[in-house]
Amino acid sequence: MRGGGWRRRPRTRAADTPSTDSRKSDPARSDPARSGAPPSPSPGSDGRRRHAERLGEHARAVRRRLREGDLGPVPVLLALAVTWAVFQGLNHNFLSPRNLSVLSVDIVGTGIIAVGIVFVLLIGEIDLSVGSLAGLAGAVFASLNVDLGMPEWLAVLVAVACGAAAGALHGFSFARIGVPAFVVTLAGLLAWNGVMLYLLGTETSINFSETGLVATLTSRYFDAAVATYGLAALATLAYLLVSSRDRRRRAAAGMPYGPVNRIWVRTALLAVTSFTAVHVLKRFEGVPLALLIFLAVIVASDLFLRRTPYGRRVLALGGGAEAARRAGVDVSRVRIAVFTASGTLAAVGGLFVASRLTSASQAPGSGMLLINAIAAAVIGGTSLFGGRGSPWSALLGVLIIQSIASGMALLGVEPPIQFIVTGGVLYVAVVLDSLARRAAVARGRP
C-alpha cells in the first residue's frame, strides 16, 4: 500500500452521498457491523475473512518492527542475560540470592533518578542536574533532621520539594526564557552541588539515624509468604484482567484485536518473572521495600505516559514540538512539568542513595550518579532523540549497569576497567539508538 493511501472514488456518487452525509453529521452513532466489516455474501465466510485479515495485520506489524529494528526490550533483555551468564560463569556467587538481593536494593536510587531522565529524554532534552539534586536532597534532609531536629517525615517532604522546585526552575528557564536545557541544567549541576557542599559543611558528610524513616527505605524487607507471593499473584492477575478487558472492548467495537494466546504468553512470562524474583529474594532476606517502591514508580510512570492525555502530550513533544503546539498542546507547560518531575524523582532517588549509606555525603554530586542515571535510561532503550522510550528502560538499564559493577566487584576488577566496560556498553547502546533512528528517518520521510 506504500504510496497509495487513497482508494479511488467514483466521480458519480449520487447514490452514496446521502449515506455518507448522515454518518458525517453524526459520528457518535456507531454501527460496527456497517463501518467495520466489508460487505460479504455469507456470515461464515465473513468471519473467516476477518480472522485472516487479523492474522495478516499481525504478521505485517511483526515484519515492520523487524525491518525497522523496533524490537522493543528484546535486545536489552538479551544483553542482560548475557551479562548475567558471563558473570555467573566467572563467579558462582554472582547469581546467589544474597548478591541479587543486594543488587536489587543498589539499583533503586540510580533507577528512580533514571526514570526522571526518561521523562526528559522523551521530550528530546537532557537534564544534567539530577546528580547534584540527588545529593542536595540528601543534604537538605540530613541537615534539617540532624542539625535542626526537624521530624523525619517533614524533612523528607522539604527535601523532595527542593528537588521539585529546582526542576521547575530549570523547566521555566528552558520553556519560557528559552535557555537551552543543556546549559540551564549544567548551571544547575554546579550551583546545586555548591549548595549541597555548603550544607554538608566541613565534616563532608552527615550521618543520620539508622532506624529512622529514611534508613528504613532500604533496610526493610518483607518476608511473609502471604504478602510477597500474594503481591506477585496480584500483579499477574491485574495484568491479565486489564489486557483481556482491553481485548474484549476492542472485539465489542468491531476492531482488530490481538490473539488471545499473546495475552496468555505475556501473563505467563510476568508470572514466572515475578514469582521467581520473589522466590530468590526470599531466600536471602525477603522482598526489599526499596525495590517495591522502585517498581511502583515505574508502573505509575508507564501508565501515566501510555494511558493519560498528559502522558500522550509528553510523547508528542518528543515527536515534534511545533506539531504539538499547532495541535493545541501547551508546550511550555508540558516542558516545565517534565523538568519538575525529573527534579522530584532525582530528589527521591537521592534519598534512597543516602538511605543506603545512612548518611548524606558528597558522593552523589561527584558525577558518577548522573552519568549512571543517563546511561541507564539510554542503555535501557530510551532514545536520546526524543519521543521513543519507556520508564521500564530505566529498570533494565540500571540492572545492566549495576550488574556489571557488582560482577566486577566480585571478580576484584579495578575501577578503571569497570569504567571502560560500562562506557563500552553505553557506546553500543547509543550506536544502536542512532542506527534505529537512521533507519526510521531513511524509511519514514518521502
Added chain:
Amino acid sequence: MPVQPLLTLRGVSKRFAAVQALMDVELEISGGEVVALMGDNAAGKSTLVKVISGVGPADRGVIEWQGSAIQIRRPQDAHVLGIATVYQDLAMCDNLDVVGNLFLGREIHRLGVLDEVEMERRTRELLHTLSIRIPDVRVPVASLSGGQRQVVAITRSLLGEPRLLLLDEPTASLGVEQTGQLLDLIEELRDRGLGVLLISHNMGDIKAVADRVAVLRLGRNNGLFDVNTTSQEQIISSITGAADNSVAQRTTHPEETWP
C-alpha cells in the same frame, strides 16, 4: 446560496520585524465554496493561513465569523470555531501512531484514562467514510508514505466536524493520481457545505476545484477572480505583478536584457 459568509477578513495586517508580511488583506469565504489563495513566494499566503488558524495572530484587522467579529489568538480558538488547518509541513508527531496524531490535543478519555478503543473506532469510521485506506492505524506516522501522511493530516483536520478547512499546498508532495484523489475529496467536502481555502501554486488544481481565486502580492490583495470566467494569463499576471514585472519584461525583450 448562503446568506452570510463563514469567514470575513478585513484590513488584516501582520509584521515580522522589518518585513510587512500582510497589509490590509481582505478575504471572504462562504460555506460550500472553494476559494483558492494564490501568490508568488513571500506573498504572505502561509502567514495568512497562520493568522486564521491562530498559530500566528494578526497585528491589526477584523476577523468576522458568520457576521460577528471574533478574536483568534491561539490554535484552540480556531478549533472551537470550527476552523481546521492542514499545514504545508503537515505538522505531525512522527513517533505517534495515526490514532494518536488524529486525537492529539483533544484526546478522548474516561476519568483521565485515554480511551484508545473509542479513539481507534472513530478513526476507522472516519477513514472509512472518506474512503481512505491506511493499512494499519497503529503504526507511527513516520513509517507512512508521503501520500498517506497527507491523507492522515487531512483526516485529522476533519475530525472535529469543521466548518472551514484551510489547506496549505496540499498537493505539493503528491503524485498525479494522488492529486486527483485529493481534489475529489475537496469537491466532496465542498458538496457537504464546508468552506475550503486552498493554497496552491498549481494552476491546474485550482482550475479543477476552485470557485474563486484570491491573489496576494507582496502581502496585499491583488485581485479576486471567478475561476470560470477568468483566463489563466490574467491570474498569472496578477500573481506576478502584470506589466511592471521582470518576467514580463524578459519575455518581450530577451535579447536586450541578456548581453
